[in-house]
Amino acid sequence: xxxxxxxxxxxxxxxxxxxxxxxxxxxxxxxxxxxxxxxxxxxxxxxxxxxxxxxxxxxxxxxxxxxxxxxxxxxxxxxxxxxxxxxxxxxxxxxxxxxxxxxxxxxxxxxxxxxxxxxxxxxxxxxxxxxxxxxxxxxxxxxxxxxxxxxxxxxxxxxxxxxxxxxxxxxxxxxxxxxxxxxxxxxxxxxxxxxxxxxxxxxxxxxxxxxxxxxxxxxxxxxxxxxxxxxxxxxxxxxxxxxxxxxxxxxxxxxxxxxxxxxxxxxxxxxxxxxxxxxxxxxxxxxxxxxxxxxxxxxxxxxxxxxxxxxxxxxxxxxxxxxxxxxxxxxxxxxxxxxxxxxxxxxxxxxxxxxxxxxxxxxxxxxxxxxxxxxxxxxxxxxxxxxxxxxxxxxxxxxxxxxxxxxxxxxxxxxxxxxxxxxxxxxxxxxxxxxxxxxxxxxxxxxxxxxxxxxxxxxxxxxx
Numbered sequence: 001x002x003x004x005x006x007x008x009x010x011x012x013x014x015x016x017x018x019x020x021x022x023x024x025x026x027x028x029x030x031x032x033x034x035x036x037x038x039x040x041x042x043x044x045x046x047x048x049x050x051x052x053x054x055x056x057x058x059x060x061x062x063x064x065x066x067x068x069x070x071x072x073x074x075x076x077x078x079x080x081x082x083x084x085x086x087x088x089x090x091x092x093x094x095x096x097x098x099x100x101x102x103x104x105x106x107x108x109x110x111x112x113x114x115x116x117x118x119x120x121x122x123x124x125x126x127x128x129x130x131x132x133x134x135x136x137x138x139x140x141x142x143x144x145x146x147x148x149x150x151x152x153x154x155x156x157x158x159x160x161x162x163x164x165x166x167x168x169x170x171x172x173x174x175x176x177x178x179x180x181x182x183x184x185x186x187x188x189x190x191x192x193x194x195x196x197x198x199x200x201x202x203x204x205x206x207x208x209x210x211x212x213x214x215x216x217x218x219x220x221x222x223x224x225x226x227x228x229x230x231x232x233x234x235x236x237x238x239x240x241x242x243x244x245x246x247x248x249x250x251x252x253x254x255x256x257x258x259x260x261x262x263x264x265x266x267x268x269x270x271x272x273x274x275x276x277x278x279x280x281x282x283x284x285x286x287x288x289x290x291x292x293x294x295x296x297x298x299x300x301x302x303x304x305x306x307x308x309x310x311x312x313x314x315x316x317x318x319x320x321x322x323x324x325x326x327x328x329x330x331x332x333x334x335x336x337x338x339x340x341x342x343x344x345x346x347x348x349x350x351x352x353x354x355x356x357x358x359x360x361x362x363x364x365x366x367x368x369x370x371x372x373x374x375x376x377x378x379x380x381x382x383x384x385x386x387x388x389x390x391x392x393x394x395x396x397x398x399x400x401x402x403x404x405x406x407x408x409x410x411x412x413x414x415x416x417x418x419x420x421x422x423x424x425x426x427x428x429x430x431x432x433x434x435x436x437x438x439x440x441x442x443x444x445x446x447x448x449x450x451x452x453x454x455x456x457x458x459x460x461x462x463x464x
Contacts (some may be wrong), residue, residue, distance in 0.1 A: 002204020042435040043158050056088035057350040060114040062104065064097050064335070065170070068304075072370035080357050094229060097123065097335065098421075099210075099428040103431045115351045118169060120335045121418040122155060127338050128165055128460070129418060133397040134339040135165045139352045150359065151378050153406045157332040157414045160244065167337035170373045172301035173330035174228045175399055176320060182294040186210035195319035195327075197264040200320050202296065204273035207294045215275035217268055218284050218296040221431040224333060225297055227415070229261050232321045234328035237415035238455070239425075244410055247464055248417050249453050258448070260322050262431070262440045269435065276435045279428055297348065299333065300399035304372040307393055316395040318402045329406025331414040372396070419458035426450045 065073045077091045078462040094100035097120040107113045119127055127133055147155055154171050180190035194200040204216020227237050236252025270275035275293040277284035286297050287293045289310055307314050321327045337355055364380035369389045380386055389398045406412050430447035434440055
């Protein structure tokens, strides 16, 4: 019966994942049609005719939101289009962030390029280096727009030398999900979840002792999560202040900081309390929902799906940290909105108006409750819609509390470099090696060598 339930839960989660993936992972590929059913050529023609006919100014918006995220985004786009008579935003799904960025690079500088595009946070330097964008700082200055009212720990990531290149939009951080029922059965306090690596290890032992069929903890082999566990120790991913004061030349963390994550997992592998799902986040979530593992780390943007689909009470806690280190906080994940160059002034102004609309408290409240992403504008948390949602699901408040408790530093601002996607793959391979019984020293040292080589090669490719 348990196996049947696990299969059913796995099917449910895979269905959810196929429809709606968090902005830090991949979304299912769709065709190139617009939401209105027009082809890209139709959209371009209508945009080109707008000035001559006096019709609405068309704005082409490429995004990577699937499933529930796309439904929420479409509702917001529709509300904006209905709210005024000057601008028509056409939202067009372009696949995953990687797929959308690849497509953009193939059409940049041509009439086929969109007015604005949603790109993941680690694509920041690639977009800046492309030479195909207009820094939104130019529009901020021209409009006298005040960014200081937006969430500090979100805008800190997207501010480089006091200049904004893109507008923050969908933002999330990792949290720890745990099974409150399993905690209670193991004699653990479900209202006092583990805060440190060591406490997670001890709780995992108690869970397995009380229920040998359940593992204690799971950590997806995901480079983003490794980066977050570094930052929560106050550690840098890259030197030169995470690439924020100069171009990075090597890794920024110490051996103690970087190796602590590998050793933490190795302890649980040796204790047989660790659930190995490799790089597959869908299987990990399915295992949690099926009662096969009691704790796991994942994006806060998954909170609604996890809470709504678990057959037990779900707890959400802050990201753990080594006992010897103080909690520093988390780095923003997700994506931001970029203005594309070579568009008319009217088209760019229209896109800018839409960007500002997205940041209003009412719209951010709608976005936060509908998706689980943070509100970029913290005034949204005072909206009745959010107050009611947090009362119904107090776990959502925990995700916000963790973000707002983060101490601003170069570590928690996050790293900037165009090789970070490659760096993530390197760390994922190293983590999997340890998960499968490999030695920590060998896996770690190999990863560091490969990471530094990737940095050197990226700099050489840019002639630096």
